[in-house]
Amino acid sequence: MTGKRVRPAEASHEQVAASLTSSVSVHYEDLLAPVYAWMMGGAEAAIARGREELAQAGLLDGRIRYAVDLGAGFGMHSIPLAQTGARILAIDSSALLLKELDAHASGAGIVLAQDDLRRFARHLHDRPDLVLCMGDTLAHLPDRSSVRKLVTTVAERLAPDGRFLVSFRDYSVTREGTDRFFSVRSDEQRLLTCFLEFGAETVRVHDMLHEFREGAWQMRVSAYRKLRLAPQWVEAQFEQCGLTVTTVVGPPGMVRFLGTRA
Numbered sequence: 001m002t003g004k005r006v007r008p009a010e011a012s013h014e015q016v017a018a019s020l021t022s023s024v025s026v027h028y029e030d031l032l033a034p035v036y037a038w039m040m041g042g043a044e045a046a047i048a049r050g051r052e053e054l055a056q057a058g059l060l061d062g063r064i065r066y067a068v069d070l071g072a073g074f075g076m077h078s079i080p081l082a083q084t085g086a087r088i089l090a091i092d093s094s095a096l097l098l099k100e101l102d103a104h105a106s107g108a109g110i111v112l113a114q115d116d117l118r119r120f121a122r123h124l125h126d127r128p129d130l131v132l133c134m135g136d137t138l139a140h141l142p143d144r145s146s147v148r149k150l151v152t153t154v155a156e157r158l159a160p161d162g163r164f165l166v167s168f169r170d171y172s173v174t175r176e177g178t179d180r181f182f183s184v185r186s187d188e189q190r191l192l193t194c195f196l197e198f199g200a201e202t203v204r205v206h207d208m209l210h211e212f213r214e215g216a217w218q219m220r221v222s223a224y225r226k227l228r229l230a231p232q233w234v235e236a237q238f239e240q241c242g243l244t245v246t247t248v249v250g251p252p253g254m255v256r257f258l259g260t261r262a
């Protein structure tokens with residue numbers, strides 16, 4: 001790489017934000033993306049759960065014509081939505097996850113974009129009836145101002161009566177001591193353990209992956225930062241952008257808001 005090295009004290013807000021976003025994509029590339037579908041209990045089961053989530057939010061009645069999935073991953077929401085006849089723009093920074101999405105979608109009308117989700121507007125070719133940002137993707141953004149900007153842009157771009165569904169993990173309560181460790185998934189070949197390190201505004205997520213290869217357990221560790229988003233704060237951003245919020249019941253620990261453009 002060429003160019004001037006930026007010392008932290010000199011880095012602009014944009015430069016810090018860009019390097020945090022790149023630490024997320026490096027984490028996915030190095031460790032998480034290849035095992036993401038496994039971590040979610042397998043793609044088929046996860047897509048069935050995504051279908052259930054969308055049905056609970058009343059979004060599978062066939063009235064969505066054009067939707068955007070921000071941080072689409074391997075398509076656990078894009079795919080069931082596309083099966084109702086909607087056209088989908090699925091955007092993600094991980095080439096591997098988009099490739100998996102494409103393989104599972106088997107010809108459904110999904111356009112893929114490998115890009116930073118904050119640039120979604122440049123990929124639109126219509127006003128979406130629905131924008132999704134699911135599975136704690138919102139917390140992957142580098143700072144609160146990026147979240148605020150994203151909500152603003154989504155609200156501006158939505159069709160009249162368009163909806164914005166987000167789900168994110170409530171990290172507002174600090175975990176301490178051994179409560180910061182939890183097993184995400186394990187089987188005979190793999191163990192994924194997570195360790196959370198709480199800061200005031202962010203939580204550093206350390207993923208430890210053990211894989212049984214050639215007769216021995218091998219460990220890899222990678223970490224990235226997530227925002228500690230309080231539900232009340234996210235709700236306030238929606239309301240300030242003219243999105244009326246309904247809370248959709250979901251699994252414990254996750255918050256789901258459906259914002260509707262007035």
Ligand SMILES: C[S@@+](CC[C@H](N)C(=O)[O-])C[C@H]1O[C@@H](n2cnc3c(N)ncnc32)[C@H](O)[C@@H]1O
Pocket residue numbers: 021024028070071072073074076091092093094097115116117118133134135136137140141
């Ligand atoms: C926790 S996963 C959620 C995936 C999917 N929405 C789900 O519910 O399973 C977060 C996804 O967002 C993607 N991602 C994170 N930050 C991103 C960014 N700034 N731009 C694009 N994709 C991003 C990751 O590559 C990953 O696929």
